[in-house]
Amino acid sequence: MTGTILQARGLTRRFVANKPLFGEASVVQAVNGIDLDIREGETFAIVGESGCGKSTLARLLSHLIPASEGSVVYNGRDISGLSGKALRDLRREMQFIFQDPFSSLNPRMTVGSLIAEPLRIHGIGTPAERRAKVAELLGKVGLRPEHADRYPHEFSGGQRQRIGIARALATGPKVVIGDEPVSALDVSIQAQVVNILEDLKEELGLTLIIIAHDLAVIRHIADRVAVMYLGEIVELGDAAEVFARPQHPYTEALLSAIPIPMAGARKVQTKIEGDPPNPISPPPGCRFHTRCPYAQEICRTERPRLRDAGPGRQVSCHLAEELALEGIQVEAQARGDAAARRFARYSAAQGQITQVKTPEPIATEE
Numbered sequence: 155m156t157g158t159i160l161q162a163r164g165l166t167r168r169f170v171a172n173k174p175l176f177g178e179a180s181v182v183q184a185v186n187g188i189d190l191d192i193r194e195g196e197t198f199a200i201v202g203e204s205g206c207g208k209s210t211l212a213r214l215l216s217h218l219i220p221a222s223e224g225s226v227v228y229n230g231r232d233i234s235g236l237s238g239k240a241l242r243d244l245r246r247e248m249q250f251i252f253q254d255p256f257s258s259l260n261p262r263m264t265v266g267s268l269i270a271e272p273l274r275i276h277g278i279g280t281p282a283e284r285r286a287k288v289a290e291l292l293g294k295v296g297l298r299p300e301h302a303d304r305y306p307h308e309f310s311g312g313q314r315q316r317i318g319i320a321r322a323l324a325t326g327p328k329v330v331i332g333d334e335p336v337s338a339l340d341v342s343i344q345a346q347v348v349n350i351l352e353d354l355k356e357e358l359g360l361t362l363i364i365i366a367h368d369l370a371v372i373r374h375i376a377d378r379v380a381v382m383y384l385g386e387i388v389e390l391g392d393a394a395e396v397f398a399r400p401q402h403p404y405t406e407a408l409l410s411a412i413p414i415p416m417a418g419a420r421k422v423q424t425k426i427e428g429d430p431p432n433p434i435s436p437p438p439g440c441r442f443h444t445r446c447p448y449a450q451e452i453c454r455t456e457r458p459r460l461r462d463a464g465p466g467r468q469v470s471c472h473l474a475e476e477l478a479l480e481g482i483q484v485e486a487q488a489r490g491d492a493a494a495r496r497f498a499r500y501s502a503a504q505g506q507i508t509q510v511k512t513p514e515p516i517a518t519e520e
């Protein structure tokens with residue numbers, strides 16, 4: 155890792171929720187004053203329940219939507235006001251993998267056309283060069299060159315997400331953002347797709363930003379993790395550290411939802427009750443206090459700020475130093491073969507799959 159590739163300062167996005175005929179419109183603060191530094195070459199995970207603002211944050215970071223306030227700097231350049239060719243060049247370097255492989259691929263286009271489309275849009279290569287690139291990309295995601303002539307409906311969910319990955323990689327991006335890239339897939343397929351992403355990240359030197367509502371998905375691949383609640387980051391740090399020693403009760407609750415295939419491995423199950431509060435009128439004090447099992451009087455009145463809590467670590471909780479929260483041990487965040495072996499063990503332990511490197515067979519006949 156060489157330095158910061160993406161930096162956000164005071165990043166804020168407001169949406170008008172509804173505009174009555176008379177009176178004030180309701181405003182949702184989807185992302186609220188976020189500061190973030192993403193390092194080149196790392197896998198950075200953003201996690202939290204649905205509606206916490208993580209997908210909006212990802213779209214702000216890639217300038218898919220404009221910020222209401224704040225700035226984003228990519229490779230030393232402020233991208234907040236980009237338009238025209240400069241914005242198209244940015245798109246080439248920063249690509250998205252969307253959540254739903256069933257709706258994100260145009261069913262009327264062949265797989266080859268879908269993967270070549272970004273190349274055509276950016277004017278990259280001759281038709282013959284684009285065909286060669288499509289074949290190469292299909293190989294990289296564990297599919298075959300002849301699959302270029304088929305249509306998305308001929309593939310399984312996991313295979314369609316591989317096509318989505320190949321399409322995202324077509325322009326040779328430096329940053330790939332996966333917005334819940336596996337949550338629409340069967341659990342047994344998730345590890346395969348995550349593993350492909352991780353292998354490609356290593357091979358191509360990508361910076362990977364993974365959005366997930368489930369910490370289990372990013373457990374074995376994230377270098378660092380930011381936990382979001384109601385539009386704000388409540389905890390950030392080295393993933394292994396955050397998993398082993400969470401400092402925010404919300405992180406502890408998310409961790410306690412991860413299944414551990416070992417009897418008695420978990421002493422306490424921290425449950426959070428109910429739904430997140432309405433983001434139009436977030437509660438005063440700590441935004442999490444209405445659901446926090448450790449809340450005290452100060453939590454109801456004083457808003458905790460995100461503050462330093464050890465090397466590379468930040469947390470926003472009044473009681474972070476007093477609480478002894480329970481985490482889970484994650485093996486060292488090594489890369490490559492070691493990561494593949496960890497996935498294999500994890501998957502085998504859950505009785506799901508054992509061959510994580512082998513693409514599932516094509517469902518249709520030759």
Ligand code: SF4
Binds near residue numbers: 444458
């Ligand atoms: Fe819970 Fe209070 Fe910490 Fe908020 S500040 S997470 S309510 S203990």
